[in-house]
Amino acid sequence: MARVLLFNKPYGVLTQFRAQGDVQTLAAYIDVPGVYAAGRLDKDSEGLLVLTDDGALQHRISAPKHKMVKTYWVQVEGEPRDEALAALRGGVELKDGWTKPAKARRLAAPSVWPRDPPIRERKSIPTAWLELKLKEGRNRQVRRMTAAVGHPTLRLIRYAVGPWTLEGIAPGQFVELCA
Structure with a gap:
């Protein structure tokens, strides 16, 4: 069964888990192995980020051809x-x-x-x-x-x-x- 997380990304947080200098990343908020962001929000944006461990679902969310x-x-x-x-x-x-x-x-x-x-x-x-x-x-x-x-x-x-x-x-x- 696929894991799906809905995360409210704060301002100033990078949409990645890997450390990037002293900038906060998703790792500071989410300790769930194997999930990845379906799409991105830049550091200066806030709000809903969907994370999943299901590659097909990740593709349906982020690929423009699916028009989500x-x-x-x-x-x-x-x-x-x-x-x-x-x-x-x-x-x-x-x-x-x-x-x-x-x-x-x-x-x-x-x-x-x-x-x-x-x-x-x-x-x-x-x-x-x-x-x-x-x-x-x-x-x-x-x-x-x-x-x-x-x-x-x-x-x-x-x-x-x-x-x-x-x-x-x-x-x-x-x-x-x-x-």
Whole structure:
């Protein structure tokens, strides 16, 4: 039977088990032999990371051809207008080509844990939250997409991967599913 862990990755943690200088890795939080991350979250991102010991499941989660939807909660600089959301929904041109269309909507500020360190806030520039749903996962894609429409990402939380969500999982904690 496959092992599946849902981990709420804190900000500043690398998505790997092997030590990397003085930067924290998954090994500081997960002592379960034989599981590996299905996909990645960069060090500056937080949220749901699925780990498994099942190579086929890992492939279904992370391979773009399977189109497993990933849901992100993104705090951005400024207040995106309808045109910016329409651009995200239509696909955005990045240096490595056009993104696939995303589902994008404004989101009321979610009830989430405080980030350590806190995001930088500027009194003269408001922030807003968006929910983005993507079926592809290029390197730093969400950050590059929001910047391309004029709203740099300040905080990025992956809320869901396919049917799995962060619900009830505190930062730095994981739950094991019966798979």
